[in-house]
Amino acid sequence: MALGVAVLMVVACADEAATGTPAETPAQGNGEVTRTATPTATAAPGGESTGGQTTPRTLGTSAGTPTTAKDPAFVALDGASAHFGQIDRAAYRIEMPDAWNGELVLYAHGFAGFGTEVSVESPPRALRQYLVTNGYAWAASSYSENGYVPGIGADDTLALKRHFVEEFGEPERTYIAGASMGGNVVALALENQATEYDGGLTLCGALGGIEQIDYLASWVAVAEYTSGLTFPIGEPGANLAPVFLTELPRILGAPDAPTERGRQFASVMNLLTGGPRPFFVEGFREQYIVNFGLVMIDPERKLLVNRAATNADTVYEIGEGLGMTAAELNAGVRRYASDAAARNAETHPDAVPTTGRISVPLLTLHNTGDLFVPISMEQSYRAKVEAAGRGDLLVQRAIRAGGHCKFSEPELTAAFADLVAWVKDGTKPKGEDLTGDLMNAGLEFTNPLRAGDPGGVE
Structure with missing residues (x-):
């Protein structure tokens, strides 16, 4: 079992390293710091009202594993203040620009192994800098449990949004972005918590769900x-x-x-x-x-x-x-049958395929050479969104690179800027058809072309 954990942690570490998030040293300074210990704002079943707000049903299934939260303290970038603490068992970080533009980005991290210590992952370095420089506040949850838990990720991210509103007021617009399993979090959130977000961005996202x-x-x-x-x-x-x-x-x-x-x-x-x-x-x-x-x-x-x-x-x-x-x-080939009690949309909405029933713009980036979350997940999600009659709300882009979540600064920042323009002005950005031959996929959006790229194929 130890070897299995080690192998899985390679992926967890690769997610963090590939998206460019530096290891941050816990700190008490460089900006205002708030610590809170508030009850979780877990969504209530059936859209019941909790605390005066109507919330969607709970999406996650707890494994019941006791967890502890790693200290989420971090140093804010210049021109911003750091806020961090804990909501129930989930740690969180919020970075608030001094000149806040009134908009919020919730960031959903990827798979983090199966350990009992949960920790917050900040957005990729390039994206984080872009957000702060341009006045966007961001917030990220550790989630209350590790494992492949996109439903818990969606629930805890929504709880963090609720906390942000209590502390700073209702944002003018709220975006949700996520990498790897965090892409599954984004898909679940947009499909089941539609009124909470104005747009979504996924990076190497596990858009297919189970x-x-x-x-x-x-x-x-x-x-x-x-x-x-x-x-x-x-x-x-x-x-x-x-x-x-x-x-x-x-x-x-x-x-x-x-x-x-x-x-x-x-x-x-x-x-x-x-x-x-x-x-x-x-x-x-x-x-x-x-x-x-x-x-x-x-x-x-x-x-x-x-x-x-x-x-x-x-x-x-x-x-x-x-x-x-x-x-x-x-x-x-050996065939594995699913347990009908586990693959059940009513009891485990995060252990079934996603539906594609989104109602706000979603822009996705995916590496052609990703074999952890393969680009076929994009093809599957396109089919679902089209079948749901929502095809005009999905824009997909391939990035020509090998490995999982390997994106450059221009690729990340252009994607977010294009999503914002789409949400605010209705300017739908360029994307591409990823459902057919992929040999020329990503030529327009890869910046720069990586060493060894074969170039366009006639």
Whole structure:
């Protein structure tokens, strides 16, 4: 289990590092500091009134794990004041510009492992600086629990908004932004708490909801089938670390030097996650072992998200000339059935696929070579939004880079500025169609083009 936690923490740390958030030293100075210990503003079921405000139903499911909050103290940027404290079990940070423009950005962080200490993650450095410089206040919650908990993230982010209003007054406009699992938080919030936000921004967002965990189940199932191994998943006390760290690499080879079986695995995952595109290889290399982390920590599939996940209806494809047909693959791959009690929209709204029923503008950025939260999540969400009749509210942009949440300062700040113009003035920004061939995706929005970019393809 320790190895599984370590592998998953690689992803958690990568989320923070990739979005450019520096490790901040706790501090008591550099601006006004407020500490509060107020009851949580958890949303009430059925839209009941709590404290004079009508709130949507609770979206999160607590695992019941006791947690402690890491000290959220931080140093404010020049021209701003730092405010921090705790709401129930969730720590928070608020950075208030001296010349506040009356608008607020709620930032939802990504997956942070399964530890019992929760901590606040500030927005990416470039975005944070842009917000403060341009007069936007921002606020971020640690969430009251770790794990894959987008519903808890949405609930605690809404509670933080309520606290902000009590302290500083109602913002003229409120935006919600999130990275990785935080993108799932944003989708849940916009679909279920529509009156609370004026617009949303996702960065490498897990927009599919539980489809993100379905994808990780597929990663495991396809690796098992192509390798010819039998993983002891579901067996009490199973230790999967030797399988994933020793046996599997021996059979599949390294990402850069695959065996025939390794080429089969890579081909299936390429086609499952969006097809041929720039920087797939770099992203595949980064996630090759890391994507087994969830099943390593939970080999018996007892966690809610694992019980809810399924690949029962997933149709896999494979390239030609690799010694295996799609028919053979689909007939032979292990299928994981979901627990109907877990994958239940009424009792666990954060353990089901998202709906696409948004009612305010949403702009998304996604790396072409992200193999932790693949760009196919964008394709899936586009289909849902279109089916819900809300297609005009979604703008998507690809960024040509390998890895998870790898965005430059110009890419981040342009996206936020364009979202604001859309919300305030109705100026819908440019986006692109990510549903087809992705070889030329992101050429207009990647700034700068990364080293090794193949350029446009005729």
